[in-house]
Amino acid sequence: MAKVEKCSCGNDEEGLLERLEEIIISFKEKPGALIPVLQATQSLFGYIPQEAILKISEILNEPLSKVYGVITFYSFFSLKPRGKYLIRVCLGTACYVQGANEILTALKQQLSIEIGETSPDKLFTLDVGRCFGACGLAPIIMVNDDVHQWVKPSDVKKIIGTYKKQKEVKQEEEK
Amino acid sequence: MHFVKNSAELQALQNALLISKEYNSEKIFICAGGGCIASGSMKVKDAFVTQLKNAGLNETLDIMETGCLGPCAIGPVVVIGKDDTFYQKVRAQDVKEIVEQHLIGGTMVEKLLHPVEEQKVSKKSELPFFKNQDKQVLRNCGKINPTKIADYIACGGYQALSKVLNSMSGEQVIQEVTVSGLRGRGGAGFPTGTKWNFARKNQDSVKYILCNADEGDPGAFMDRSILEGDPHSIIEGMAIGAYAIGSPQGYVYVRAEYPLAVERLQIAIDQARTFGLIGENILGSGFNFDLEIRKGSGAFVCGEETALITSIEGNRGEPRPRPPFPAEKGLWNKPTVLNNVETFSNIPLLINKGGAKFAETGTEKSKGTKIFALAGTVKISGLVEVAVGTPLRKLVYDIGGGISTNKKYKAAQIGGPSGGCIPVEHLDVPLDYEALNKLGAIMGSGGLIVMDESSCMVDVARFFLEFVQDESCGKCVPCREGTARMKQIVDRICEGKGEMKDIDELEKLAGTVTNASLCGLGQTAPNPVLSTLRHFKEEYIEHIRDKKCRTAVCKELIVFKILEVCNGCQACKKVCPVEAIHGEKKMLHTIDEEVCIRCGLCISTCKFDAIVKY
Numbered sequence: 001m002a003k004v005e006k007c008s009c010g011n012d013e014e015g016l017l018e019r020l021e022e023i024i025i026s027f028k029e030k031p032g033a034l035i036p037v038l039q040a041t042q043s044l045f046g047y048i049p050q051e052a053i054l055k056i057s058e059i060l061n062e063p064l065s066k067v068y069g070v071i072t073f074y075s076f077f078s079l080k081p082r083g084k085y086l087i088r089v090c091l092g093t094a095c096y097v098q099g100a101n102e103i104l105t106a107l108k109q110q111l112s113i114e115i116g117e118t119s120p121d122k123l124f125t126l127d128v129g130r131c132f133g134a135c136g137l138a139p140i141i142m143v144n145d146d147v148h149q150w151v152k153p154s155d156v157k158k159i160i161g162t163y164k165k166q167k168e169v170k171q172e173e174e175k
Numbered sequence: 176m177h178f179v180k181n182s183a184e185l186q187a188l189q190n191a192l193l194i195s196k197e198y199n200s201e202k203i204f205i206c207a208g209g210g211c212i213a214s215g216s217m218k219v220k221d222a223f224v225t226q227l228k229n230a231g232l233n234e235t236l237d238i239m240e241t242g243c244l245g246p247c248a249i250g251p252v253v254v255i256g257k258d259d260t261f262y263q264k265v266r267a268q269d270v271k272e273i274v275e276q277h278l279i280g281g282t283m284v285e286k287l288l289h290p291v292e293e294q295k296v297s298k299k300s301e302l303p304f305f306k307n308q309d310k311q312v313l314r315n316c317g318k319i320n321p322t323k324i325a326d327y328i329a330c331g332g333y334q335a336l337s338k339v340l341n342s343m344s345g346e347q348v349i350q351e352v353t354v355s356g357l358r359g360r361g362g363a364g365f366p367t368g369t370k371w372n373f374a375r376k377n378q379d380s381v382k383y384i385l386c387n388a389d390e391g392d393p394g395a396f397m398d399r400s401i402l403e404g405d406p407h408s409i410i411e412g413m414a415i416g417a418y419a420i421g422s423p424q425g426y427v428y429v430r431a432e433y434p435l436a437v438e439r440l441q442i443a444i445d446q447a448r449t450f451g452l453i454g455e456n457i458l459g460s461g462f463n464f465d466l467e468i469r470k471g472s473g474a475f476v477c478g479e480e481t482a483l484i485t486s487i488e489g490n491r492g493e494p495r496p497r498p499p500f501p502a503e504k505g506l507w508n509k510p511t512v513l514n515n516v517e518t519f520s521n522i523p524l525l526i527n528k529g530g531a532k533f534a535e536t537g538t539e540k541s542k543g544t545k546i547f548a549l550a551g552t553v554k555i556s557g558l559v560e561v562a563v564g565t566p567l568r569k570l571v572y573d574i575g576g577g578i579s580t581n582k583k584y585k586a587a588q589i590g591g592p593s594g595g596c597i598p599v600e601h602l603d604v605p606l607d608y609e610a611l612n613k614l615g616a617i618m619g620s621g622g623l624i625v626m627d628e629s630s631c632m633v634d635v636a637r638f639f640l641e642f643v644q645d646e647s648c649g650k651c652v653p654c655r656e657g658t659a660r661m662k663q664i665v666d667r668i669c670e671g672k673g674e675m676k677d678i679d680e681l682e683k684l685a686g687t688v689t690n691a692s693l694c695g696l697g698q699t700a701p702n703p704v705l706s707t708l709r710h711f712k713e714e715y716i717e718h719i720r721d722k723k724c725r726t727a728v729c730k731e732l733i734v735f736k737i738l739e740v741c742n743g744c745q746a747c748k749k750v751c752p753v754e755a756i757h758g759e760k761k762m763l764h765t766i767d768e769e770v771c772i773r774c775g776l777c778i779s780t781c782k783f784d785a786i787v788k789y
Contacts, residue, residue: 031507032469032489039431039470066490073491073648074472076431092393093588093624094550096638105774109752130475130642132432133396135550135624136210136247136557145434147213153779 092131208243242404590619595706654697
């Protein structure tokens with residue numbers, strides 16, 4: 001498990017842990033609180049750090065083994081930090097029969113990473129999904145919450161480029 | 176904000192809304208369904224806001240963001256209310272023209288109309304896509320703003336709940352549902368009235384009602400569209416169900432992949448609570464019912480009812496053996512009714528119409544309508560609703576407009592990973608539970624993927640095996656190991672290493688997995704293999720005996736070749752990840768078959784159609 005890292009967005013992770021504690025306490029009395037708490041953790045940190053697991057286990061009074069078991073069961077929880085942009089290639093039936101695999105191959109090649117990995121610049125994480133319910137626009141990929149429809153393998157470079165640019169523009173503005 | 180104290184007040188509110196300026200204003204409907212938003216409908220909306228203001232029409236014309244109108248493939252779609260004009264593929268830059276030429280000038284913008292056999296049809300109601308449908312459950316999708324409870328109430332929303340609370344007992348509600356013949360729309364088709372009756376008879380003081388919105392079947396987006404387009408119909412259906420079985424608390428389990436659905440349903444729940452339509456003493460009847468959303472976390476198996484329950488309880492979403500059924504011991508071991516989104520959305524309709532009237536639509540054994548998510552290689556993919564028993568051909572050709580490529584129809588995959596493929600000789604099969612079962616497919620939740628001749632049916636079987644293998648929770652051996660072994664065999668066949676006895680082996684394994692798996696996921700996992708074996712056995716044999724994939728989909732069995740039209744531009748050579756392409760600039764290139772990994776990047780890169788695969 002990865003330890004809490006100083007993340008690139010500059011947020012104070014110590015502060016995030018304090019916020020997490022408040023969230024856990026607010027959920028404590030709810031039946032079946034573990035999963036909503038883990039969802040909150042995932043969106044707070046972008047992944048589930050070790051310190052968070054310890055805190056959740058302690059406050060919710062659930063054994064560490066159970067918390068870990070639940071995290072690893074569901075694909076939305078990640079124990080490793082993810083890139084700024086999570087690229088998910090839909091491999092649902094409609095996308096699959098219209099060439100989603102070729103898009104995946106092109107993405108792997110462009111980013112030089114495999115499924116589940118993050119690019120060295122921490123910008124992109126590549127993942128696959130099982131139908132995002134936009135089958136009328138197949139094949140699609142999602143970059144964070146943006147849907148890109150009717151993607152062709154030759155579009156991949158351009159799509160990645162747009163997000164790289166976004167990041168550069170932001171950095172320029174900050175300077 | 177308006178707290179509705181009783182049924183009379185609800186009626187008065189509806190009456191007031193019906194004569195309100197807002198309800199009667201002229202409108203422009205802009206689809207804000209997931210598909211159209213992805214295609215840019217919000218930019219179109221912003222453009223309308225600006226352009227109407229510029230033209231001074233913003234006082235007289237209202238813009239309404241609606242739920243999914245249906246034809247996702249030709250989005251963003253816009254309907255001009257006053258004359259029912261249907262515009263497709265509207266971009267923000269088109270809006271000025273619509274406003275100036277159509278709204279002010281009175282002449283339609285021809286280029287944005289939908290072509291039907293070389294003619295342009297302008298009215299939405301006359302388009303084959305809409306004309307051939309029977310929109311009952313989707314009655315409000317495309318007509319109301321899903322984030323405004325007033326829109327729903329104006330269209331008669333919550334009247335069924337009011338009727339039930341005022342004048343019917345729980346037994347009477349269940350009787351009505353039973354008479355209607357409504358069957359669960361999640362896939363299995365269990366009679367809803369019977370299910371509710373089991374839970375009602377249970378004497379336990381705490382009961383739960385759950386809505387399964389974990390729509391995980393790949394190729395299915397019906398529930399998503401209801402959640403996003405008419406969320407109050409689900410809340411009303413659940414409240415009626417809760418009253419019938421005597422449950423004070425409900426949960427909606429929505430999959431995490433649908434953030435917009437979660438957002439709109441939450442808005443709807445909050446509004447319903449503010450209006451007193453859920454909460455304590457609903458409409459002064461003394462009946463209490465509240466509702467909470469639980470989000471999924473990306474596990475397909477949680478669409479299975481016992482796994483969903485286990486997940487709400489905060490555990491790994493693994494199924495439990497049945498019996499005991501949830502109606503006896505469900506959430507936190509209490510009697511629980513679990514129905515699918517579309518089932519609940521049918522309930523207010525059924526109560527308003529009366530069970531007997533509802534049963535007039537459909538076939539002898541399956542009543543009402545069914546929503547299908549039409550996708551794949553059809554011209555207009557999207558969301559459609561037809562009477563149960565409508566022939567498949569009508570969906571593919573009359574509504575979907577036929578095949579979108581220049582190839583022929585090959586099969587329609589119905590029912591996702593639990594379903595099967597319908598070949599061309601059965602195109603006239605009526606879409607009902609029994610007829611589809613006979614062909615080895617299932618109605619399922621309503622995903623319907625049309626495939627043309629470029630799809631390899633062995634590869635389709637492999638795709639679904641990979642899917643169930645990936646999503647199998649691993650609790651029981653037949654599903655975990657059985658599907659893995661089946662996938663091994665199909666992989667082998669796709670790689671040209673299969674033997675004839677593999678086909679028998681597959682059928683034998685399929686029987687074991689079906690009979691011995693713990694839950695529906697495993698029990699139905701072999702269906703895609705069995706149905707392709709049944710209808711497309713010759714393709715399996717070709718893969719095994721001739722080492723040939725007629726569609727050139729199975730990588731190991733295909734060859735890439737560069738034709739003489741190659742002008743040596745070197746684009747393919749640069750893009751090849753394994754340096755399998757050789758050739759000097761401006762000279763014919765060649766592919767080294769030994770090195771080629773058949774990724775297809777060269778084909779998609781070549782601008783001169785000089786590379787083929789066969």
